[in-house]
Amino acid sequence: MAKNSKWNFDEIVDRTKTNAVKWDQKFMEKYFGIGDLLPLWVADMDFRAPKELTDVLKERVEHGIFGYTFPNESYFNSIIHWFERRHNWKIEKDWILYSPGIVPAVKFLIQTFTKPGDGVIIQEPVYYPFKSSIEDNGRKMINNELLLEDYSYKIDFKDLEEKCQTPRAKMLILCSPHNPVSRVWSKEELTKLGRICIDNDILVISDEIHCDLIFPGYKHTVFADISEEFAQKSITCVAPSKTFNIAGLKTSSIIIPNKTLRNDFATTMNNVSIGAPGIFGGLATETVYNKCEEWLEDMLVYVKENYDYMVKYFKENLPLLKVFELEGTYLAWIDFRPLKLDSKKLDRIMKDNAKVGLDDGAMFGKSGEGFQRINLACPRTILMDALVRINNTFQSHIKK
Secondary structure (H helix, E strand, O other), rough: OOOOOOOOOOOOOOOOOOOOOOHHHHHHHHHHHOOOOOOOOOOOOOOOOOOHHHHHHOOOOOOOOOOOOOOOOOOHHHHHHHHHHHHOOOHHHEEEEEEOOOHHHHHHHHHHHOOOOEEEEEEEOOOOOHHHHHHHHHOEEEEEEOOOOOOOEOOOHHHHHHHHHOOOOOOEEEEOOOOOOOOOOOOOHHHHHHHHHOOOOOOEEOOOOOOEOOOOOOOOHHHOOOOOHHHHHHEEEEEEEEEOOHHHHHEEEEOOOOHHHHHHHHHHHHHOOOOOOOOHHHHHHHHHHHHHOOHHHHHHHHHHHHHHHHHHHHHHOOOOOOOOOOOOEEEEEEEOOOHHHOOHHHHHHHHHHEEEEEEHHHHHHHHHHEEEEEEOOOOHHHHHHHHHHHHHHHHHHHHO
């Protein structure tokens, strides 16, 4: 475990009978075509949430009445103080709107600020619900594909400028930090992106759900905090769900400084009767932001140790594989292309032979073919088991 940590991140918690998407064999069989897998795929952790949180939730359960509630001042203050403390971003209570998750929010934002047939720009390889959210709502996905140079992904600004000038292009969904390639965009990169978007009247939806998961040597820049102009031309989506492993409590914040944009989005949410977090989601948000920062810091140390262990293991056993730098998120991006396998065959070998459930890079766009994404937020023994399975399987392939 992380040195001197008071939390046991090495603990194996049985999730197999809890309807956990990540571990349920029937769900994986439907999703992957095979259920008997060691799962290191979907972005939730195999760590217990902080005890400070579970204690508060237990106390609320003991109260025994779960009627209608509303978010109080302490709920909003917890969000405001967290982002000022962690990111030096000063936000106001009125800017904060509730959504049960960022993916639903993205869909509602698309519905609110674009029309059928409009173009929405994304930067593949990227979180795949972006594409489906666009296409499910009758909009056109426009791909500003990331450039891969010297094993680091960069924004293709020349292409971005061209794509922003595409007729009916209205919105860009920014993934910051970027999932799956783990880039923490610099202030300079974000400034250049923002300038291009504003000059072409493109609304930026900045998904910053992983903003608290940043590793040494890197710093997250809140897009809306770069300038007042950027704040007025963007919408920021954040949540404690990835940070503290509480995605099942369905809580996120959509932060909109621009009053006109905020009122328009609030109308959309009101029209579908979404206005306030549930009892446990609201209480969890307030608790983790106020009481669980130390848990986060120790968890990040543990995940970085997992990453370092994996890099060393592959270097010693499967040096053909390239693991990308873990800048942010707990999701590592691995290049299997040197094995010269068709992307579909690679994924089938991973699942059918190694019996390891990773996310196939092709899910994130065509430019993800030949890559796999691995979730490192798990006890080290689970990671070690997965690495041994991968090594044994692909060593056999190489020897053929």
